[in-house]
Amino acid sequence: MTKQIELSGVNKYYGAYHALKNINLSIEKGTFVALVGPSGCGKSTLLRSLAGLESISTGDLKIAGELMNKVPPRKRDIAMVFQSYALYPHMTVEQNLTYSLRIRGVAKAEAKKAAEEVAATTGLSHLLGRYPRELSGGQRQRVAMSRAIIRHPKAFLFDEPLSNLDAALRVHMRKEIRTLHDRLHATSVYVTHDQIEAMTMADHVVVMKDGVIEQQGAPLELYDRPANKFVAGFIGSPAMNFVPATVGEDGRSLAVDIGEKQTIALDRQLQPGRKVTAGLRPEHLHFVEPGQGVFRLPVGIVETTGSATYITTSTATEVTVVDTTRRPVGAGDVIDVSIRPADVHIFDAETGLRV
C-alpha cells in the first residue's frame, strides 16, 4: 500500500482565526476516507486545501509522494465533486464531461469516445445532448461525478455531494458512489456532516471539531471505542446518553446519577471515588423483567419510527432507550432496563477523554 495523500503538521489561518490545527492524516491509495464533523469544524477547508483552492499556512501536503504546498489546483491532478455540482451551465452534458480533456488538448473524437464510455457506466448516455438546466438533481449529481471520473485523477474529492438530494435518492447515491469507488480503485476523500453517510461509505472515518482531528479510524472502531465524549456523541444514532457517575469504593462498580442513584457493574478496575461520565448507547440499554434491571426509569416521550421505538425518560438527565420489540410503553410508565458492563463507555468528567 502506498500513501496517496499525506498531510503532516498542517495549519491554516484566516487572519487571526485558526481554521486547521496541526492536521496529520495519511490516506492509503484506494481507500475511501470520510471527513465528518459539525458545521464549521474545518472539514471543507481541509478538502479545499487538498484541492489547492485554499493554501495551507504551515505544514506539508503530499499527493502521490510529491510536495503540493505551492502547486496550483490545475496541476494537482485531482477531481472534485462540488455540493452545488458546479456544472458549466452553457455547455451540454457531453461538453461538461469533456471539458478537462479539451483543455488538455485531447483530440475531439477521442474526447467524445471517452465521454460516451463514462456516460454508459453512469447511465447518462441518453442525456449527453442536454444542458444542465434540463436535468433533475440526481442527473446533475451524476454528471458532476462523471466529469470527475473521465479524468482518471489521482484522487476524488467530494464536498457534501448528496446534501441537495432528497432522502431516498441520497441513500441510493450513497451506494452508487461506493460502488463506483470500488470499481475504479480510486482514492476518495468525502466530506459530510452526516455521520451515517460517513459510517456507511468510508473505510476510514476522520472526525473533526474546531479544526482538530478528534479521532480517526475504521467506522466500527469509532463506534466501539470512541476516543472522547465528542466522538462518542457524534457517531451513532440516536446519540449516546451521557450521565454523570462516580466510581464505587471497590473500583469495580459505578454509581450513576439519573435522578436517583443507580449502581452498575464495571468490567475493569478504576480508581475509587473518581468522577466520570458514563456513556450508554440507546441501543445497548435492553429491557428486563421488573426488579431484574439496574435502572428503573420513568418514561417521558415515546417516538415510533416503525422499525424502532425511541423512549426518552423524564429523569433529570434524559436517557434515550431504543426498543425494537414493539413493547407497549406510554408516557408515565416505568421501565426496567439493563446494560452489559462491556457496553459501558467511561469518559473522564473533566477532559472528556476515554478512560
Added chain:
Amino acid sequence: MADAPSSISSRKGVPAAQAPGNPVRDVRGPIKRLYSSVRDGRGFDIVLVAFPLGFLFLMAGLPLLYNVLMSFQEVDMFSLGTLMRPFVGLKNYRDLFAQPETLPILANTAIFVAGSIAGQFLIGFGLALFFWVNFPGASWLRGLFLVSWVMPGLVVGAIWNWILSGDFGVLNFVLREGGVISGNIFWRSDPNYSLYAVILANIWLGTAFNMILLSVGLSAIPADLYEAAELDGANAWQRFWTITLPMMRSTIGAIIALGLIFTLQQFDLFAAITSGGPNNSSNVTQYWAWEQSFRQYDFAKGATISVLMIIFVMIASVVYVRSTRHEVRG
C-alpha cells in the same frame, strides 16, 4: 378571507356560483363589492394594459408615425401646420442620397458608433475585470466611476473642449511631452481629427455605464464554476475564454445593443464640441437630422434622415431583446 374563492374564480372567467342549488352568499359591504368588481373584472386588466400602451402610442408612436409620414411629403414653412401635405413618394430619399455629404455623414456615423462602442466596451470590460479582483475599496472606486455617466452631455462637452483645445489643451500637452506628437493638434477644428475628438469624449462618457453592467454580469457567475474549471486544468486565460465570456454572452449582447442605441442618440457632445464641423467632417446622422430640420428648416429631409436611423435602432432593439431573452443562468 370570505371573498377569496369567488374573486379567484371570477378572475379566471368562471361564474362565481358554480352549483345552482348552493348559491355563494355575498356578505361583503357595498364599497368592498364595488371595489372588488373593479379589481377582479376583465375590464380592469384591460385598463391596466391600456394605460401604458396609450401613453406609449401618444408620446412615442404618433410622433414616430408622423415622422415617417413627413418623410414621404413635401414640407415647407407654410405647410408646417397641416397634416395632409403633397405626397412625393420616395423623392426625399432620392434627394437625400443625391447630396454629396450624405455618404460621408453615414460613414461618419458608422465610425462614430463602432469607435464609441468598441472603446466603451473594451475599457468598460477591462475596468469591470479590474474591480472584480475586489481589492480593498474596489466597490467605492467603482461607484465613483459613475460620476462620468451622470454628467450632462453638454457639461462633458465643455470639459472636453478644454482638454482638446489646440493651444492650451491638456491632451496636446501630454502627447507632446510624451513624445507622441511634435506640433499641436487642433482636435476640434482639424477635419482629420474632429470626429475622433467627439468619439474620445463619448467613450469617456459611456465607459462607466458599460463597466457597471459588465460588473453585474461578472458577479452573477458562480465562483464554484471557476474552481471547477481550475481543477479541470484550465489556466486563467482558458477560464476567461471558456467560462467568463460564454457566461457573459447575454450581458455583452445587451450592452452592445444598448450602446448602439445610446451612441445613435448622442447629440449633446456634437453640439458642445464640434457642431458637426468643420465642413461636416464630424457630422453624424442624428446631429444632421436636427440641422436639416431646425437650421435649414427642411423638415422633410430631417424626417427622412430620422427614418433611416429608426431602421438601424430597430435592428439594435431586436438584438437587445433577443440577447436578454436568452439568459443562461444556473
